[in-house]
Amino acid sequence: MEKPAVQESGLLIPLIDFSKFLHGDPSQRVETAKAILTGFQTAGFIYLSNIPTPPSTLTHVFDMSAKFFQLDTATKASLAWTVPEANRGYSAPRREKVTQLTDSAAVDALRSSFPDMKESFEIGRQDEPWHHPNHWPPETPGNQLTGFKQTMLDFCAQLKALHTDVMRAIAVGMALPDESYFDRFVCDGDNTLRLLHYPAVSRDLFQLNPGQVRAGEHSDYGSITFLFQDGRGGLQVKSPEGKFVDAAPIEGTCVVNAGDLLARWSNDTIKSTVHRVVEPPGKEGDGEGGTYPARYSIAYFCNPNFKDWIEAIPGTYATDADKKYEGINSGEYLLQRLTATY
Numbered sequence: 001m002e003k004p005a006v007q008e009s010g011l012l013i014p015l016i017d018f019s020k021f022l023h024g025d026p027s028q029r030v031e032t033a034k035a036i037l038t039g040f041q042t043a044g045f046i047y048l049s050n051i052p053t054p055p056s057t058l059t060h061v062f063d064m065s066a067k068f069f070q071l072d073t074a075t076k077a078s079l080a081w082t083v084p085e086a087n088r089g090y091s092a093p094r095r096e097k098v099t100q101l102t103d104s105a106a107v108d109a110l111r112s113s114f115p116d117m118k119e120s121f122e123i124g125r126q127d128e129p130w131h132h133p134n135h136w137p138p139e140t141p142g143n144q145l146t147g148f149k150q151t152m153l154d155f156c157a158q159l160k161a162l163h164t165d166v167m168r169a170i171a172v173g174m175a176l177p178d179e180s181y182f183d184r185f186v187c188d189g190d191n192t193l194r195l196l197h198y199p200a201v202s203r204d205l206f207q208l209n210p211g212q213v214r215a216g217e218h219s220d221y222g223s224i225t226f227l228f229q230d231g232r233g234g235l236q237v238k239s240p241e242g243k244f245v246d247a248a249p250i251e252g253t254c255v256v257n258a259g260d261l262l263a264r265w266s267n268d269t270i271k272s273t274v275h276r277v278v279e280p281p282g283k284e285g286d287g288e289g290g291t292y293p294a295r296y297s298i299a300y301f302c303n304p305n306f307k308d309w310i311e312a313i314p315g316t317y318a319t320d321a322d323k324k325y326e327g328i329n330s331g332e333y334l335l336q337r338l339t340a341t342y
């Protein structure tokens, strides 16, 4: 096993070569699957290297994302995120305040004090049957967005397949009789691609407002999230000792974290760990008038099929009395969570 990606304050996030699961011999596959499951059970986070998506694709997707956020405010506003049921479109800075709070008055108070300094664009399943189509920006040579839609759809297709593969690794790690156990739960691709832009920000802002963050602490909602970050840094994961620990970008890897619904599905044998984005570590803000440069990241939030009923995975409980949660419909669960934060 490689050197851990993060090891601090009781938080050990492993770095795992995913090609050994995809293409390794039988013993490498099992060993890798176990390492993945252990990472989700202990840290709730892992880093994967050697995923099938090549670095050139990621560079292109990041490039398109940056061009998207350069669109003028009116064009972005015309693509606005509207309702949780759709969960598609553009959110301007200040719109979403991710938090653990579920009381909407408390969320409003928090939003007005320390807005998250970010804008985002969400893309959902394109073949959706619910009449909530994606919002696509105009593609012109002038705005350099030619091919944006196809690039994002191709990327979603690759990550949908990767979701299936990581769930297969979890099934192997759990020693479920069938490694395809989760396939039928993830085949619809009810997932969301989120492009994120954290604009450049003055270092003073963080010094003047000790509570200021780029994205507030939260856990993700679904099964797993794939997170691609640029080189800026600022992502932090909460350790078992309650300290926020840097989860620094490592080139050629993506971060994968388990979400709340997978924790629930696994009868709490898998952890959905709180994380946030803060001012970047190091001295970057010391130059050029004390400004931190913009940060870009891309998250792909995976969910079990919205139509599916989610109850404890076989092997995560001995008797029915050990089941910690009632069954729940995946789509309703996600909608409840989105309704609380927007």
Ligand SMILES: O=C(O)CCC(=O)C(=O)O
Pocket: 194, 196, 215, 220, 227, 229, 235, 275, 276, 277, 297, 298, 299
């Ligand atoms: O931008 C990041 O690195 C993290 C974003 C995140 O955690 C989220 O959008 O759920």
Ligand SMILES: [Fe+2]
Pocket: 218, 219, 220, 225, 275
């Ligand atoms: Fe997150």
